[in-house]
Amino acid sequence: MANILKKAAATLVDKMFNPATVLRVRAWESSPMHEIVIHAPTVAMEKWDSIKRFKCKVAELEYRDYTPAEWNAETRECTMYVETGHNGAGSRWAQNLQEGDDVLIGPAHAAPIPGREGKILCLGDGSALGHFLSLRQLTDSTVHPLQGCLLMHDAHEPIFQAKYPEFEFITPSLGNTIDTMEAWCRTITLSAFSSIYIAGNIPMVQSIRKKLKTIPQVHAKIHTHGFWS
Numbered sequence: 001m002a003n004i005l006k007k008a009a010a011t012l013v014d015k016m017f018n019p020a021t022v023l024r025v026r027a028w029e030s031s032p033m034h035e036i037v038i039h040a041p042t043v044a045m046e047k048w049d050s051i052k053r054f055k056c057k058v059a060e061l062e063y064r065d066y067t068p069a070e071w072n073a074e075t076r077e078c079t080m081y082v083e084t085g086h087n088g089a090g091s092r093w094a095q096n097l098q099e100g101d102d103v104l105i106g107p108a109h110a111a112p113i114p115g116r117e118g119k120i121l122c123l124g125d126g127s128a129l130g131h132f133l134s135l136r137q138l139t140d141s142t143v144h145p146l147q148g149c150l151l152m153h154d155a156h157e158p159i160f161q162a163k164y165p166e167f168e169f170i171t172p173s174l175g176n177t178i179d180t181m182e183a184w185c186r187t188i189t190l191s192a193f194s195s196i197y198i199a200g201n202i203p204m205v206q207s208i209r210k211k212l213k214t215i216p217q218v219h220a221k222i223h224t225h226g227f228w229s
């Protein structure tokens with residue numbers, strides 16, 4: 001009986017999602033990251049004016065949020081970047097996806113774009129890459145020039161670094177993410193930014209925000225988005 005009810009619930013939930021098809025999957029050479037391109041014909045991407053998240057069905061009654069990082073509203077194709085260096089339902093789902101697979105996604109709002117004009121600073125880990133690329137696509141680089149630092153397990157991904165020179169990829173020294181990020185922040189002029197976005201691991205996001213709040217040169221509005229802990 002419990003199984004029948006569970007199955008009925010799963011079918012009901014599935015009906016609330018949009019169908020999509022996997023077009024391409026690329027595992028990065030060095031970092032544990034999967035780049036997934038999907039075709040989502042029923043998602044009206046042309047209306048997007050804020051950073052979105054896709055609630056993805058990753059297993060029976062299991063859902064995880066992934067960020068549409070880049071998209072083409074005409075073809076309704078969209079890329080997501082999923083960190084896969086750990087053991088979890090979302091990570092396994094991303095690693096097992098293949099071209100032609102059907103997936104279920106539910107688009108929803110994740111974060112606003114900046115209300116003020118001026119430079120944006122993006123600080124986070126690999127799980128926030130999509131969040132920052134989405135911000136990049138949604139804003140005009142002449143009004144909101146963007147600079148970012150991403151902490152990755154192995155920061156070496158040549159194709160990606162060449163494509164997005166505004167982002168620096170850094171491997172934290174001996175797992176000390178906060179000190180590494182703080183040291184990087186000291187190499188830039190923090191007073192030049194009008195908005196700061198911090199996203200990714202929840203304790204990391206909280207610690208970086210706390211550190212920035214103690215620096216007098218920081219006048220930016222700080223947006224924080226914790227993803228996982």
Ligand SMILES: Cc1cc2nc3c(=O)[nH]c(=O)nc-3n(C[C@H](O)[C@H](O)[C@H](O)COP(=O)(O)OP(=O)(O)OC[C@H]3O[C@@H](n4cnc5c(N)ncnc54)[C@H](O)[C@@H]3O)c2cc1C
Pocket residue numbers: 053064065066067068080081082083084085086087088089090091092110126127128129130131226227228229
């Ligand atoms: C709005 C929003 C947008 C998000 N966008 C993205 C995105 O674009 N890309 C992305 O990769 N994630 C993104 N996430 C996080 C994602 O939803 C999952 O939480 C994450 O992938 C972990 O799910 P899992 O099932 O693989 O692992 P879980 O079963 O949740 O966790 C298993 C274990 O792995 C650890 N873990 C989880 N994630 C990581 C990680 N990234 N690195 C190292 N260890 C980890 C956990 O601490 C835990 O010990 C987003 C989250 C939110 C809320």
